[in-house]
Amino acid sequence: MTKKAILLLSGGLDSATVAAMAKNQGYELYAISFQYGQRLAVELEAAKRLVTAMGIEEHRIVDIDLKQFGGSALTADIDVPKGDEIAASEGTIPVTYVPARNTIFLSYALAYLEVVGAKDIFLGVNAVDYSGYPDCRPEYIKSFETMANLATKIGVEGDKITLHTPLIDMTKAEIIKAGTALDVDYSLTISCYDPSADGLACGECDSCLLRKKGFDDAGVKDTTHYMAQS
Amino acid sequence: MTKKAILLLSGGLDSATVAAMAKNQGYELYAISFQYGQRLAVELEAAKRLVTAMGIEEHRIVDIDLKQFGGSALTADIDVPKGDEIAASEGTIPVTYVPARNTIFLSYALAYLEVVGAKDIFLGVNAVDYSGYPDCRPEYIKSFETMANLATKIGVEGDKITLHTPLIDMTKAEIIKAGTALDVDYSLTISCYDPSADGLACGECDSCLLRKKGFDDAGVKDTTHYMAQS
Numbered sequence: 001m002t003k004k005a006i007l008l009l010s011g012g013l014d015s016a017t018v019a020a021m022a023k024n025q026g027y028e029l030y031a032i033s034f035q036y037g038q039r040l041a042v043e044l045e046a047a048k049r050l051v052t053a054m055g056i057e058e059h060r061i062v063d064i065d066l067k068q069f070g071g072s073a074l075t076a077d078i079d080v081p082k083g084d085e086i087a088a089s090e091g092t093i094p095v096t097y098v099p100a101r102n103t104i105f106l107s108y109a110l111a112y113l114e115v116v117g118a119k120d121i122f123l124g125v126n127a128v129d130y131s132g133y134p135d136c137r138p139e140y141i142k143s144f145e146t147m148a149n150l151a152t153k154i155g156v157e158g159d160k161i162t163l164h165t166p167l168i169d170m171t172k173a174e175i176i177k178a179g180t181a182l183d184v185d186y187s188l189t190i191s192c193y194d195p196s197a198d199g200l201a202c203g204e205c206d207s208c209l210l211r212k213k214g215f216d217d218a219g220v221k222d223t224t225h226y227m228a229q230s
Numbered sequence: 231m232t233k234k235a236i237l238l239l240s241g242g243l244d245s246a247t248v249a250a251m252a253k254n255q256g257y258e259l260y261a262i263s264f265q266y267g268q269r270l271a272v273e274l275e276a277a278k279r280l281v282t283a284m285g286i287e288e289h290r291i292v293d294i295d296l297k298q299f300g301g302s303a304l305t306a307d308i309d310v311p312k313g314d315e316i317a318a319s320e321g322t323i324p325v326t327y328v329p330a331r332n333t334i335f336l337s338y339a340l341a342y343l344e345v346v347g348a349k350d351i352f353l354g355v356n357a358v359d360y361s362g363y364p365d366c367r368p369e370y371i372k373s374f375e376t377m378a379n380l381a382t383k384i385g386v387e388g389d390k391i392t393l394h395t396p397l398i399d400m401t402k403a404e405i406i407k408a409g410t411a412l413d414v415d416y417s418l419t420i421s422c423y424d425p426s427a428d429g430l431a432c433g434e435c436d437s438c439l440l441r442k443k444g445f446d447d448a449g450v451k452d453t454t455h456y457m458a459q460s
Contacts, residue, residue, distance in 0.1 A: 060299075111328075143377040146373050151364055
């Protein structure tokens with residue numbers, strides 16, 4: 001019998017790698033992506049490219065209005081920090097933090113899981129390069145899993161929901177090496193917080209810098225489509 | 231200093247009672263309601279009436295598309311069970327179950343809490359008359375609270391988020407007595423799963439029957455606006 005799994009698919013490097021890992025373990029993937037704010041529309045295009053390229057079974061795009069709650073550079077009109085501004089904010093929770101984002105995403109994933117009849121959720125959170133987001137830590141993931149099993153028919157009926165976070169302890173370089181070994185085409189993905197309208201990465205934000213360094217450290221050619229640098 | 235709290239406000243009898251209890255404890259209320267499917271639009275009208283009548287500080291209505299996940303009489307085109315059909319389905323999780331509903335609602339409440347700077351969430355779940363929904367049980371609420379504290383800035387920074395479920399162990403009659411003592415105007419509320427377009431309760435669904443029995447048992451006059459019975 002085919003094992004179905006829900007995949008949180010952002011269109012970034014991490015979720016593409018997780019997709020390849022889950023498929024490699026024999027899962028049939030039901031991907032869920034989220035539309036919120038303007039900046040991440042190009043991520044959604046990347047997600048759609050990955051769905052086609054990686055043979056993902058089904059793709060649901062959920063429209064959520066995080067903007068009405070404000071409070072973050074990724075959803076409100078606050079500038080994304082670059083260069084020196086990043087160093088200045090180290091050790092604090094970054095301005096790109098979106099209130100309860102992963103909790104909202106995982107809640108929809110849980111609804112999708114119940115409808116599809118899956119028992120597994122894959123997501124690409126990472127606690128090494130996690131940039132200070134509280135909802136990327138292993139203890140958070142574990143607590144969501146506990147809650148999910150109490151929240152649902154599946155849990156009540158004695159079965160078990162599992163959250164899989166294969167990247168959680170990996171460096172960006174290790175992730176890129178693992179994905180490359182599984183033939184992930186990273187040129188399809190984007191990780192930039194501030195991409196151009198046609199989907200080019202800025203090359204300068206926190207996320208782009210982590211990604212560049214990852215390819216460097218992994219010794220893998222960076223096929224990311226960057227804007228022409230000034 | 232004013233204590234702010236988030237209130238999950240459905241427009242039903244239970245959430246109106248919780249609103250009165252929280253206000254009585256000195257909280258300034260930030261209410262959140264959810265728009266999903268067609269049937270509950272009249273509930274939303276009731277929620278708006280309560281916001282005005284009870285002096286609630288702010289009201290956010292979040293549009294969520296649970297319908298795309300299907301699988302429930304409250305969101306899909308399945309008939310709501312009535313009369314004998316209710317008895318036939320006892321002991322099982324009812325057809326009116328919506329996948330991950332409370333988890334999705336509470337996740338948005340958590341985002342709202344972070345933005346408002348509140349530390350408390352009030353909700354009217356009830357484990358006595360809970361009709362078999364797994365996400366109305368105390369152990370579920372506790373696990374969401376644990377997760378919420380790991381998910382957010384507030385938890386990370388050493389403060390604590392609390393979920394308040396004052397109705398959880400109360401019978402419907404006890405809830406109605408408590409709300410009546412706090413001057414809740416129940417004629418503003420609606421609990422029906424299958425109301426008319428102009429907001430009259432059917433008087434026959436599981437939820438209406440529980441409500442009627444509650445007023446009977448409490449010895450309180452039922453001011454609910456019911457459809458004319460055939």
